[in-house]
Amino acid sequence: MSRIEARPTDALTYDPNEPKYWDRAKLEVEIERVFDICHGCRLCFNLCPSFPDLFKSVDAKGDDVRNLTAAEKDRVIDLCYECKLCEVKCPYTPRDNHEFQLDFPALVLRARAIKGREQGIGLRERVLGNPDRTGKLGTKLPALANWSCRNTLQRRLMEKLLGIHRDKQMPDFTGETFEKWIARTGLPAAVEPAAKVAIFHTCFVNYYNTAPGKALVTVLAKNNCAIASPPQNCCGMPALDGGDVDFAQKQARANVASLLPLARDGFKIAAINPTCSLMMRREYPTLVGTPEAQELAAAIVDPGEVLYHLRRDGKFNRDFKSTPGKVAYHVPCHLKAQAVGLRGRDLLRQIPGAEVTTVDACTAHDGTWAMKREFFELSMKWGEKAFSGMREAEADFMATDCPLAAIQIEQGTGVRPLNPVELLARAYEPKGFATPVPPPDPPAEAQE
Numbered sequence: 001m002s003r004i005e006a007r008p009t010d011a012l013t014y015d016p017n018e019p020k021y022w023d024r025a026k027l028e029v030e031i032e033r034v035f036d037i038c039h040g041c042r043l044c045f046n047l048c049p050s051f052p053d054l055f056k057s058v059d060a061k062g063d064d065v066r067n068l069t070a071a072e073k074d075r076v077i078d079l080c081y082e083c084k085l086c087e088v089k090c091p092y093t094p095r096d097n098h099e100f101q102l103d104f105p106a107l108v109l110r111a112r113a114i115k116g117r118e119q120g121i122g123l124r125e126r127v128l129g130n131p132d133r134t135g136k137l138g139t140k141l142p143a144l145a146n147w148s149c150r151n152t153l154q155r156r157l158m159e160k161l162l163g164i165h166r167d168k169q170m171p172d173f174t175g176e177t178f179e180k181w182i183a184r185t186g187l188p189a190a191v192e193p194a195a196k197v198a199i200f201h202t203c204f205v206n207y208y209n210t211a212p213g214k215a216l217v218t219v220l221a222k223n224n225c226a227i228a229s230p231p232q233n234c235c236g237m238p239a240l241d242g243g244d245v246d247f248a249q250k251q252a253r254a255n256v257a258s259l260l261p262l263a264r265d266g267f268k269i270a271a272i273n274p275t276c277s278l279m280m281r282r283e284y285p286t287l288v289g290t291p292e293a294q295e296l297a298a299a300i301v302d303p304g305e306v307l308y309h310l311r312r313d314g315k316f317n318r319d320f321k322s323t324p325g326k327v328a329y330h331v332p333c334h335l336k337a338q339a340v341g342l343r344g345r346d347l348l349r350q351i352p353g354a355e356v357t358t359v360d361a362c363t364a365h366d367g368t369w370a371m372k373r374e375f376f377e378l379s380m381k382w383g384e385k386a387f388s389g390m391r392e393a394e395a396d397f398m399a400t401d402c403p404l405a406a407i408q409i410e411q412g413t414g415v416r417p418l419n420p421v422e423l424l425a426r427a428y429e430p431k432g433f434a435t436p437v438p439p440p441d442p443p444a445e446a447q448e
Contacts, residue, residue: 002015004036004065008098014094014106016113016245017289027114031073034107035065037092037100044104046087049378049445050079051086080108081379082241084278084337101308109240112136115205125161125242128368132234135207136172146172148378167374171208178206182229187217193226194315197306198262200255200271200280203234204403210402211274216303219424221315223297223310227269235276235342236358240283241367252288255280255295263299270303274334274401277302277369281338302335302401303421304343314401322433323353324423328393330409331360332402343399344420351427352437359389362411365408380412387412399423 008312011026011033020026033128039042044051054076061067081155092100112274116125127134138145155166175182178201197220205213220227236251236421259269281300284293310316329345348356363383363443364370386405390398391413399416400406410416426432 001002002363004033006033007036008383012067012101014103014110015289016110017286017288021110022117023112024235029360030107031111034066034102034104035068035073035076035388037102038104039063039065040325041092044089047085047089047347047408048079048081048083048364049382050076050104050108053079054380055086062221077111078104079334079375079378081218081364081369081375082108083333083360083362083364083366085333088153088337088339100327108342109411110269111247112243116245120401121242121244123161124372125244127162128164128371129239129242129244129372130234131203131238135173135181135203139175139177141238142175159373161307163342163373164371165373168371169407171204171407174208174210176210178210181214183226183385187227187229187442189287189405190221190224190226192311194222194224194310196226196228196265196267196304197303198228198230198259198267198269200232200235200259200269200300202231202271202273205272206315209403211422214269214273215419215422215425217302218369218428221419222319222425223307223315226267228262230262231290235271235273235279236287237275237283238288238368240279245287249287252280252293255286256290256293257301258440260292263296267299268301268306269296269299270301270306272303272401272421274302274332274338275404278334278338279413287378302338302340302343304347304401306338307347308341308343308422311347316347316350317428318350320351320437321430322427323351323433323435323437324348324427325353326394327354327356327360327423328390328395328398328417329356329420330363330390330398330400330402330405330417331358332400332405333362333366334351335401344399348399348423351424352372352440353435354427357393359386359394361386361389362410363387363402363405363412365402365404367404370404370408380433383408383412390415397423 011029016251056070058065084105086104092098092102094101151168159301160167168305201213218406234251236248238250283295287299357374363386364379369375401418406417
């Protein structure tokens, strides 16, 4: 039997706006090519359950991926939770300008998109793929919605009807959304601002945990930033991950139309969730396929990037009054994938008296994957390295930039991590933490 050519054929595309993207036969050519390269490389053997399953299946079929059944291929696709770590680690990617042009997570999204178009988008994927709709419903009657998410009988019904695991910890809906809080309180003004920042608060902060959004407003104001809170909707990643490309494109186009005028006015668009910034920065240019999407992508940042650049330019406010002490900082996978550094962690280290331990391990929550009935227990198994790392740090506080990782870590450790900007906001206050900032060392002459 002839060998599989590693170099791509005309079946290769990662662009859903190209007709061949939707060609099932061409997809199968790409699946076999990519699976064969990965089976021979095995560099990603310990990153997620997809790769061990792939290697085991191919080994059992005479080392030939062409002998895999459709069910075995689908299993590898389903086990991918789009953490993007394989794309970060892989030496054969488009980002590296390698001739193989291998992007495993993008291939998975293509496979899910074709499946969605062929078989239709299931009820669970439609519900999970539209968090704005769920959030709007839940925040109308948050007490009832939160009770339902904790009630044993209701959770069993949810598992049966939607396939959301009964034991998966769910976030509480808020009584006042971030958007309503902004409308009620307004935004602080800045004279001769050091930076112009538009907050992409994300659907999670808006409907569930508004604390990181409020803290970011505080921290930006402390650093003399002009702040905007533009109209927005979900970034579209949940829909894209569920195979609903059409809805993901609709969400993306709406955000481009709303956010681009601010970007053109010199604002950086700071997305509180690394998944959202990754989506807008890396996926929008191809998903939307317009120069405007590319232009917006260039303005997307993580909040830590804005503050870190102010620090680099000597404009960062270091007037901290209290200190969190020991902090265990979890590295979000989708922040690593953007290759912008761990700016949230670096800023925490600017607080006098803060000791930050870095925990670099995936929690395996990754969007909606950990919520699903068939993957929840597996997600807890693959997230244990992160959980144990956070526990073993024996820190006073836990921190992560990713709100979903925070939920997963809380489920695995019993402690909910805070966003780095929450710790920074508290450190500016004398009573933000129990321990005041230690006084600076006296000048050398005073010590003599």
